[in-house]
Amino acid sequence: MTPILPIEDDKALTRAADMLRGGGLVAFPTETVYGLGALAESEGPVARIFEAKGRPRFNPLIVHLPDRAALDRYVVVPQEAERLAAAFWPGALTLVLPRKAGAPLSLLASAGLPTVAVRIPGHARSRALLRAVDGPVAAPSANRSGRLSPVEAAHVEASLGGAVDLILDGGRCDIGLESTIVDMSGPRPTLLRPGGVAAEEIEALLAAPLRAHDGDAAGKSAPKAPGMLASHYAPGLPIRLAARAAREGEAFIGFADINPPDTFASLSAAGDLREAAANLFPLLHRADDPARFTGIAVAPVPETGLGRAINDRLRRAAAPRD
Numbered sequence: 001m002t003p004i005l006p007i008e009d010d011k012a013l014t015r016a017a018d019m020l021r022g023g024g025l026v027a028f029p030t031e032t033v034y035g036l037g038a039l040a041e042s043e044g045p046v047a048r049i050f051e052a053k054g055r056p057r058f059n060p061l062i063v064h065l066p067d068r069a070a071l072d073r074y075v076v077v078p079q080e081a082e083r084l085a086a087a088f089w090p091g092a093l094t095l096v097l098p099r100k101a102g103a104p105l106s107l108l109a110s111a112g113l114p115t116v117a118v119r120i121p122g123h124a125r126s127r128a129l130l131r132a133v134d135g136p137v138a139a140p141s142a143n144r145s146g147r148l149s150p151v152e153a154a155h156v157e158a159s160l161g162g163a164v165d166l167i168l169d170g171g172r173c174d175i176g177l178e179s180t181i182v183d184m185s186g187p188r189p190t191l192l193r194p195g196g197v198a199a200e201e202i203e204a205l206l207a208a209p210l211r212a213h214d215g216d217a218a219g220k221s222a223p224k225a226p227g228m229l230a231s232h233y234a235p236g237l238p239i240r241l242a243a244r245a246a247r248e249g250e251a252f253i254g255f256a257d258i259n260p261p262d263t264f265a266s267l268s269a270a271g272d273l274r275e276a277a278a279n280l281f282p283l284l285h286r287a288d289d290p291a292r293f294t295g296i297a298v299a300p301v302p303e304t305g306l307g308r309a310i311n312d313r314l315r316r317a318a319a320p321r322d
């Protein structure tokens with residue numbers, strides 16, 4: 001059984017840092033979701049991430065760093081990226097940046113691309129772990145590839161079990177949705193994945209709209225960042241979207257004023273998108289119970305602010321699966 005230790009315990013954090021430096025796999029909380037961390041400097045530890053998750057190797061990882069000063073060793077940071085970093089880091093924003101020549105990073109972590117997805121997490125104890133490691137840590141979500149994202153330590157244990165050397169428990173993640181990913185390596189900033197920072201906030205800072213990603217949404221070509229495959233974030237049960245009532249056998253997840261009497265739970269009865277984002281994966285984990293339900297129906301959520309990220313996750317969760 002995988003040890004689960006509190007991230008607030010300094011001895012547990014030191015033990016986790018030692019494991020990561022020694023090539024181990026450590027799951028740890030961030031403000032977005034729990035990440036499955038491995039030292040990103042060499043291929044062996046990174047390969048263990050792909051093996052543990054059952055993740056296709058063409059799907060790149062996010063490299064986590066403790067602070068802005070650590071960035072310059074690995075990537076080139078354009079001026080507009082500096083503005084986003086100053087405004088939103090530490091936080092739920094990932095930037096895709098040109099890889100610096102000779103950067104001591106595993107090529108597998110970036111799927112062989114000339115770019116690297118990087119983030120400085122907003123979770124203070126996670127940054128303390130990264131400082132203790134004193135090296136880049138690749139950390140996708142700590143779950144089986146394509147399945148529901150983990151926002152509690154128990155979700156990690158249930159999904160990955162003994163494939164992880166250590167789980168650091170920091171309670172439920174505050175935001176509960178993965179980071180927003182913006183590609184800053186080309187001529188125009190491009191939104192690759194909506195997430196914990198609303199696209200509208202980024203566009204307001206840049207005083208320009210983000211370019212929409214026009215790649216292969218079906219996932220037939222290699223993605224430039226995580227979370228871009230058509231089917232992702234999925235429970236075991238099928239999901240029906242924009243529902244206003246449950247069909248026979250379904251667990252109904254409501255939102256705002258759409259909460260019929262047989263509602264299983266509500267993302268937010270008050271219509272609060274931040275509350276809905278934090279509740280999304282916990283409720284999907286609870287509803288994904290084939291002993292009780294045959295499917296999951298979810299009420300419509302507005303396509304604004306964090307609602308854009310919520311709907312992105314729901315659409316991918318409901319997409320046809322291979």
